[in-house]
Amino acid sequence: MATESATDADAPTEPIFVDGQANLKEVVTENDVVLTDFYADWCGPCKMLEPIVKSLAAETDAAVAKVDVDANQQLASAYGVRGVPTLVLFADGEQVEEIVGVQGEDQLRMLVEQYTE
Template identity: 70%
Template sequence: MATDTASDAGTATANEPLHVDGQSQLDDIVAENDVVLVDFYADWCGPCQMLEPTVETLAAETDATVAKVDVDANQQLAAAYGVQGVPTLILFADGEQAEQVVGLQGEDQLRALIETHSE
């Protein structure tokens, strides 16, 4: 995995997933971007690890801003969105929660979901 020091400055480019730590940071990302796909994951979760390349591809190739939330480090944030299992993906469009999908999803399904709200 490439180490990119640009993300350390707090201004990560939109073509890589942003790692979220806390509600206020997530609120800012949702407020500043039209379409945001949030991946609630855990390091110990096998399906989450399988989903990671897909999430990175979507961040690079779609208009959506992709954010990742470690549910172990952000239990209150996960609870606030009703995350029961991981991976859970929540799509925000125009600042509102639009979709929520649980479990390993295919790239095509997620791309279609993003494109539905990117119009």
Template identity: 70%
Template sequence: MSEDNSLEDIRKKKREQLVEEDQGANAPSEPIHVNGQAELDEAVQQYDVVLVDFYADWCGPCKMLEPIVQSLAEETDAAVAKVDVDANQQLAGQYGVQGVPTLVLFANGQQAEQMVGVQQKEALAQTIAKYS
């Protein structure tokens, strides 16, 4: 009987691991373009961890950050949202965005981190992992 119990324990642990993996897998592998507070709120509620990139098309550092943000969307459990500050000035103001790029990380529906300027991919991945 102890073999049956241990086998059942192993199966239970494996099911829990699969459920955890499935939950992380629901984040999109492409950045989500957000227009307005309602769309941002929806993304923050839908995903456990959301990295929001406040950017501008004319911004050189934003263009440097673009491939990093893209790869984080593909490689991490976080959803990545992009907010064009020119089209969403009020939304940017609500989050205190005074310079671009500004990255805001939400975890479990709450703002957890805010970073200004180009960030290294590894540092961003570690920050995301801290909340995943």
């Protein structure tokens, strides 16, 4: 079991809105585990996922980043996002998981906790 580092304890409790590759890289570098939600304002399933990602930000040791695919098309393309919502999980600076579509809170929490414990 990994020991908890200072960045785990200091993970933001609110989603971080990311604008551009450099901003996302900074968030991923500063946090051990980052769940990144690629979303669009017009996307119904994205709106359904919104309270779940807010809850995960507040209740887990992972940081949650949100990327508006309409405003960040190059960033979405760089991660192969073809549909929204797409969740990309980073651990220790590396992309470790990608989930397309709405998932239940319990499933996402278990996924995040695999990397934060």
